[in-house]
Amino acid sequence: MESLEVLREKLDSIDDQIAALYEQRMNVCGQVGEYKVKAGRKVFDRQREKEKLADVASKVSGDFNKKGIQELYQQLMSMSRKLQYRQLVEAGALGRLPFIQINDLDKQNARVVFQGTEGAYGQAAMRQFFGENVNSFHVRTFREAMESIEEGAADYAVLPIENSTAGPVIEMYDLLDEFENYIVAETILPVVHTLSGLPGAKLTDIKRVYSKTEALMQTSRFLDEHSDWQRISVVNTAIAAKKVLEENDISQAAVCSSYAAKVHGLSVLVDGINDDDDNSTRFIVVTNQKVFLKDASKISIRFELPHQSGSLYGILSHFIYNDLNMTKIESRPIKGRPWEYCFFVDFEGNLEDPAVKNAIRGLREESQNLKILGNY
Numbered sequence: 001m002e003s004l005e006v007l008r009e010k011l012d013s014i015d016d017q018i019a020a021l022y023e024q025r026m027n028v029c030g031q032v033g034e035y036k037v038k039a040g041r042k043v044f045d046r047q048r049e050k051e052k053l054a055d056v057a058s059k060v061s062g063d064f065n066k067k068g069i070q071e072l073y074q075q076l077m078s079m080s081r082k083l084q085y086r087q088l089v090e091a092g093a094l095g096r097l098p099f100i101q102i103n104d105l106d107k108q109n110a111r112v113v114f115q116g117t118e119g120a121y122g123q124a125a126m127r128q129f130f131g132e133n134v135n136s137f138h139v140r141t142f143r144e145a146m147e148s149i150e151e152g153a154a155d156y157a158v159l160p161i162e163n164s165t166a167g168p169v170i171e172m173y174d175l176l177d178e179f180e181n182y183i184v185a186e187t188i189l190p191v192v193h194t195l196s197g198l199p200g201a202k203l204t205d206i207k208r209v210y211s212k213t214e215a216l217m218q219t220s221r222f223l224d225e226h227s228d229w230q231r232i233s234v235v236n237t238a239i240a241a242k243k244v245l246e247e248n249d250i251s252q253a254a255v256c257s258s259y260a261a262k263v264h265g266l267s268v269l270v271d272g273i274n275d276d277d278d279n280s281t282r283f284i285v286v287t288n289q290k291v292f293l294k295d296a297s298k299i300s301i302r303f304e305l306p307h308q309s310g311s312l313y314g315i316l317s318h319f320i321y322n323d324l325n326m327t328k329i330e331s332r333p334i335k336g337r338p339w340e341y342c343f344f345v346d347f348e349g350n351l352e353d354p355a356v357k358n359a360i361r362g363l364r365e366e367s368q369n370l371k372i373l374g375n376y
């Protein structure tokens with residue numbers, strides 16, 4: 001058997017050839033890119049790539065090598081596409097993104113909607129962002145809030161999208177997908193839950209607890225200590241507080257903020273019952289205009305992928321190659337297409353950045369139904 005040194009020398013000489021060939025290949029890809037810029041042709045040619053993968057696989061033997069060379073060529077062609085997208089950006093052939101840059105939001109004159117009722121966390125988030133004197137109204141559901149924006153009854157809605165303990169508010173993802181409303185800002189609200197009941201109620205009186213599903217999840221450790229209590233979901237924590245007061249039953253309590261308890265005339269039985277001391281919720285500010293602030297630094301998008309192996313892997317490379325930091329990914333089922341999913345990705349950047357334009361160009365060509373949900 002040959003020594004490791006000799007074998008490594010052989011590999012070095014093969015790799016020299018591969019590196020030289022790689023450079024030659026990319027050079028030709030650059031020429032293809034120039035042609036495509038001039039001819040207005042799409043960079044991504046799915047059919048050509050399919051044929052190429054079949055062709056290279058036919059030139060090697062054994063399943064292991066066939067799979068291996070296909071993986072290698074997927075990477076090579078992905079690099080080639082990135083080079084060509086860059087050429088398009090440099091040639092100014094990207095077109096304008098359908099979002100308008102603005103300097104500020106008119107917080108003074110805005111009419112804002114939140115979900116729930118007086119004392120809801122959404123109201124606190126809205127006041128945190130728009131100020132105490134904001135002109136606002138509330139609706140019962142997230143859907144109604146999105147409708148208020150779409151119809152123009154409100155300029156902005158403040159809605160929860162994610163909690164640090166319980167994770168995403170999945171309904172919001174579906175609504176962002178469905179409505180032509182866009183995220184223009186976000187605000188993070190520290191969330192401290194209480195268990196509140198009728199004045200005079202004692203902990204031993206409680207048999208039933210009302211709250212929003214997410215709030216019940218965020219306080220599950222405390223609630224588990226009282227496993228005989230029935231937990232009932234309602235649409236909002238402040239609506240739970242209101243219900244407890246209205247039904248006037250000493251055995252009922254709500255998980256809500258101390259502010260909601262005060263507003264609805266309840267007494268706090270136990271304060272700070274959230275599992276996590278740093279419990280906080282991220283709220284998004286939604287509008288029906290395609291606008292983004294000059295200093296916006298996060299982009300949310302949604303897209304679908306063909307049902308084939310490696311498609312997510314291929315798409316994510318657009319972030320890596322453009323040096324964009326991806327901060328979040330969620331998947332949701334696509335309506336009417338069982339077991340197929342769309343993806344929601346957040347990444348850092350501003351729609352004016354060339355790297356962002358470049359990535360979006362690639363994502364638009366290589367995924368299906370890409371929607372920019374906002375830059376904020």
Ligand SMILES: O=C(O)C(=O)C[C@]1(C(=O)O)C=C[C@@H](O)C=C1
Nearest residue numbers: 032043044045048049077080081
């Ligand atoms: O043949 C092309 O049109 C190319 O742009 C080259 C290439 C490749 O690298 O082989 C790259 C991107 C296309 O999706 C298909 C193939």
